Amino acid sequence: MDMPKPDAKVMAARDSIVAKLRATVPDGVIDDKAETRAYECDALTAYRCSPLAVVLPSTTGEVSAVLALCHAMGVAVVPRGSGTSLAGGALPTEDCVVLGISRMNGVLETDHENRFIRVQAGRTNLSVTGAIEADGFFYAPDPSSQLACAIGGNIAMNSGGAHCLKYGVTTNNLLGVTLVQMDGTVVEIGGPWLDPAGMDLLGVICGSEGQLGVVTEATLRILPKPEGARPVLIAYNSNEVAGACVADIIKAGLLPVAIEFMDRPCIEATEAFAHAGYPDCESLLIVEVEGSPAEIDEQLARIKEIAFRHDPVDYRESGSEEESRRIWLGRKSAFGAMGNIADYMCLDGAIPVSELPFVLRRIGEMSAEVGLAVANVFHAGDGNLHPLILYDANKPGDLELCETLGADILRLCVEVGGCLTGEHGVGVEKRDLMKVQFTDEDLEAQLKVKDVFDPNWLLNPAKVFPLAVTASRRMG
Amino acid sequence: MRPVDEMELSKFLRLRDGPVHVLGGGTRRLGVVDGDAVDSSAMAGVRIYEPGALTLVAGAGTPLDDVVAVLAAERQRLAFEVPDMRGLLGRNGASTMGGVVASGAAGPRRVQVGSCRDHVLGLRYVSGAGVVVKTGGRVMKNVTGLDLAKLMVGSHGALGVITEVAFRVQAVPEAEVTLVGTRGLAEGLAALRRALGSPFDVTGAAYEGGAALIRVEGMAGSVAYRAAALRARLGGDWELIDGAASAARWVRVRDVAAFAGRDGAVWRVSIRPTDAEAVVEGLDAEAVFDWGGGLIWLLAAADLPVRERLAGRGHATLVRSAAGMAGVPVFQPEAPGVAALARGIKAKFDPKGILGPGVLG
Numbered sequence: 152m153d154m155p156k157p158d159a160k161v162m163a164a165r166d167s168i169v170a171k172l173r174a175t176v177p178d179g180v181i182d183d184k185a186e187t188r189a190y191e192c193d194a195l196t197a198y199r200c201s202p203l204a205v206v207l208p209s210t211t212g213e214v215s216a217v218l219a220l221c222h223a224m225g226v227a228v229v230p231r232g233s234g235t236s237l238a239g240g241a242l243p244t245e246d247c248v249v250l251g252i253s254r255m256n257g258v259l260e261t262d263h264e265n266r267f268i269r270v271q272a273g274r275t276n277l278s279v280t281g282a283i284e285a286d287g288f289f290y291a292p293d294p295s296s297q298l299a300c301a302i303g304g305n306i307a308m309n310s311g312g313a314h315c316l317k318y319g320v321t322t323n324n325l326l327g328v329t330l331v332q333m334d335g336t337v338v339e340i341g342g343p344w345l346d347p348a349g350m351d352l353l354g355v356i357c358g359s360e361g362q363l364g365v366v367t368e369a370t371l372r373i374l375p376k377p378e379g380a381r382p383v384l385i386a387y388n389s390n391e392v393a394g395a396c397v398a399d400i401i402k403a404g405l406l407p408v409a410i411e412f413m414d415r416p417c418i419e420a421t422e423a424f425a426h427a428g429y430p431d432c433e434s435l436l437i438v439e440v441e442g443s444p445a446e447i448d449e450q451l452a453r454i455k456e457i458a459f460r461h462d463p464v465d466y467r468e469s470g471s472e473e474e475s476r477r478i479w480l481g482r483k484s485a486f487g488a489m490g491n492i493a494d495y496m497c498l499d500g501a502i503p504v505s506e507l508p509f510v511l512r513r514i515g516e517m518s519a520e521v522g523l524a525v526a527n528v529f530h531a532g533d534g535n536l537h538p539l540i541l542y543d544a545n546k547p548g549d550l551e552l553c554e555t556l557g558a559d560i561l562r563l564c565v566e567v568g569g570c571l572t573g574e575h576g577v578g579v580e581k582r583d584l585m586k587v588q589f590t591d592e593d594l595e596a597q598l599k600v601k602d603v604f605d606p607n608w609l610l611n612p613a614k615v616f617p618l619a620v621t622a623s624r625r626m627g
Numbered sequence: 628m629r630p631v632d633e634m635e636l637s638k639f640l641r642l643r644d645g646p647v648h649v650l651g652g653g654t655r656r657l658g659v660v661d662g663d664a665v666d667s668s669a670m671a672g673v674r675i676y677e678p679g680a681l682t683l684v685a686g687a688g689t690p691l692d693d694v695v696a697v698l699a700a701e702r703q704r705l706a707f708e709v710p711d712m713r714g715l716l717g718r719n720g721a722s723t724m725g726g727v728v729a730s731g732a733a734g735p736r737r738v739q740v741g742s743c744r745d746h747v748l749g750l751r752y753v754s755g756a757g758v759v760v761k762t763g764g765r766v767m768k769n770v771t772g773l774d775l776a777k778l779m780v781g782s783h784g785a786l787g788v789i790t791e792v793a794f795r796v797q798a799v800p801e802a803e804v805t806l807v808g809t810r811g812l813a814e815g816l817a818a819l820r821r822a823l824g825s826p827f828d829v830t831g832a833a834y835e836g837g838a839a840l841i842r843v844e845g846m847a848g849s850v851a852y853r854a855a856a857l858r859a860r861l862g863g864d865w866e867l868i869d870g871a872a873s874a875a876r877w878v879r880v881r882d883v884a885a886f887a888g889r890d891g892a893v894w895r896v897s898i899r900p901t902d903a904e905a906v907v908e909g910l911d912a913e914a915v916f917d918w919g920g921g922l923i924w925l926l927a928a929a930d931l932p933v934r935e936r937l938a939g940r941g942h943a944t945l946v947r948s949a950a951g952m953a954g955v956p957v958f959q960p961e962a963p964g965v966a967a968l969a970r971g972i973k974a975k976f977d978p979k980g981i982l983g984p985g986v987l988g
Contacts, residue, residue: 264900265921288824308770309770339964345918346731349959355774355778445849446849503766530768535767574770585771588771590761604968615773
């Protein structure tokens with residue numbers, strides 16, 4: 152992974168930078184090498200780099216002061232939520248200050264009647280729902296790291312989750328933010344109403360991967376909890392047929408909250424690991440619907456009718472909490488199971504749902520050509536694939552082979568009308584593939600937005616855009 | 628100027644140094660236009676439609692009616708319930724998809740499914756500098772790069788000329804029922820908020836003509852169940868209307884039919900639902916409430932100081948001006964920091980300042 156050469160001037164001024172940070176946030180600066188190691192990577196652990204220092208502010212005012220200070224000294228800043236990015240979105244550079252928002256985790260306001268909650272951006276995703284569920288509400292986006300990941304990180308990456316088929320991703324559930332710009336300017340964008348007054352700045356801030364500013368507070372849309380939910384498991388002997396079933400369910404106008412897909416390599420690995428009792432089949436769908444018991448029955452009757460048109464090898468409707476748990480058990484253990492048998496790289500391309508059978512077949516062929524196994528587990532309803540490429544980190548050349556196959560699979564996703572990343576973000580991981588999806592003009596238009604928010608290009612360096620594309624701007 | 632494709636449009640905008648305005652069907656444009664028209668009508672046609680993937684890609688000049696018809700043939704629709712503004716604004720013509728997107732139009736179902744911006748998967752545009760740009764794509768989930776489509780939706784032609792849009796579409800539900808309850812304003816608005824806070828998946832919550840309206844849609848059994856559950860939870864008398872009668876009632880709300888052909892200024896106010904009653908109390912204006920009270924349409928005399936009345940509790944767009952309002956901006960002026968960002972973006976997208984000068988940013 153190429154990273155820009157550290158700024159010698161900044162490296163030389165390290166002590167003075169740390170001293171000034173300490174004067175700004177007296178109890179929140181970490182510069183001891185042993186301690187900054189905890190911040191040297193996020194969940195993309197293949198890449199690591201210790202930052203110059205870490206600062207953990209407690210208020211928007213402190214964030215503003217830290218950014219203004221770094222701006223004045225020409226120091227790059229890497230914002231960090233909980234460090235759960237799978238794309239290296241919070242990977243430090245040697246000459247940067249990591250700005251962690253984890254201390255800012257409070258609930259500022261809950262308003263059930265107007266259906267919003269305002270929180271500090273370091274609050275974890277799950278604890279947002281935790282603050283309102285006793286009153287019958289929840290916050291919809293549910294990335295699988297929801298126990299740990301911060302709302303600020305969710306906003307930066309526009310996180311999704313298993314239930315976004317019905318409820319949308321972060322951008323569809325975000326009403327407003329307090330944003331601190333690199334020069335320390337604090338702006339309030341949006342608010343507890345549905346439409347922007349003018350330009351939809353909130354829309355471009357969400358998913359901007361820390362390129363435009365640091366979000367310190369967020370106003371989130373909350374929803375009343377459904378009365379109940381029930382999954383069904385449908386097994387097929389071909390990926391094509393399973394894909395066709397998914398398309399038919401969607402076309403029928405049914406709106407399950409989730410349609411998850413697992414293929415044979417994934418099913419076998421999870422069976423060996425979690426013993427969920429999944430059937431012996433090529434591909435497996437988990438479809439979950441919500442509502443009152445009668446509404447669930449009505450929806451499942453329709454889904455069953457569609458599923459049987461495609462001749463399933465097994466069909467299991469949950470009849471109890473325990474059965475629901477077992478149906479989800481394998482899916483939820485899938486990543487752990489794969490990690491148990493091999494090292495793996497998790498891809499995140501998205502494709503038109505109609506291309507599912509073709510893309511799965513091609514991935515199978517590509518996997519065989521390269522000689523690395525690929526397991527598929529993903530959100531089928533919205534075409535967001537998660538091919539897991541298995542490799543052996545101890546075998547020389549295997550990681551490189553895996554990276555090449557990964558890039559080829561993502562190219563395939565783009566070729567069929569899809570994109571490089573459906574919910575994980577570009578980060579450093581897919582930075583150099585951006586030209587597969589975008590022309591120079593497309594990218595330049597994005598860079599121009601960054602120019603407006605961060606004209607000196609100090610925020611979250613070396614992410615999202617290919618280094619060559621941003622070189623002239625980064626050099627000032 | 629009526630470009631047949633992006634190339635021709637790009638060439639035109641690269642050379643152009645005077646003001647132009649983008650023209651779709653001219654049915655929902657706000658404010659005063661300046662300069663020559665760039666007519667998008669030749670860049671028309673449904674280019675991709677995959678009912679099984681719930682996606683449709685159309686040229687910006689495609690008439691809305693054509694898209695509605697193509698979707699209806701597969702029992703699908705645009706979920707965000709596009710308002711027909713012709714009656715309210717006193718316009719003729721045929722609305723285009725580019726116009727729908729540039730105005731960020733959305734109707735009553737916004738409370739459940741989101742706005743136009745939430746159903747645009749990606750789009751193509753030619754910037755004020757004549758640069759052809761694509762952003763987003765045609766898949767349901769996409770976080771690849773900055774989401775410039777969000778900037779373009781609702782940009783009212785101030786940032787670029789939209790040439791093609793990919794939409795997420797929705798299956799038409801098999802049934803809809805509306806609860807109609809004659810109520811005073813306070814009681815009616817409170818009922819809307821309670822309905823939206825219930826688990827019964829309300830897809831419309833409006834107050835118009837002395838009645839609270841609450842809509843549920845979906846499978847027949849589910850709709851019947853939820854309508855009954857809402858009636859029980861909310862208490863009091865509710866009349867149930869369904870099918871075409873229900874649909875017609877929501878078209879009235881969507882298009883603000885109550886104000887069509889009437890004199891006065893029309894404002895569109897975005898606020899917290901619980902502020903709705905206080906905002907209109909004692910105000911010399913007629914009001915239609917949508918989105919559970921979060922959207923108020925006001926019909927008022929030219930001199931009514933609507934923005935002062937809000938006092939920071941939200942914002943107001945001047946949808947239809949009246950005589951004597953020449954200096955009143957269409958969009959509510961924003962805080963200096965936000966306005967500076969919008970100006971900065973406008974300057975990058977339209978460096979010559981030729982696209983709808985003064986509209987946004």
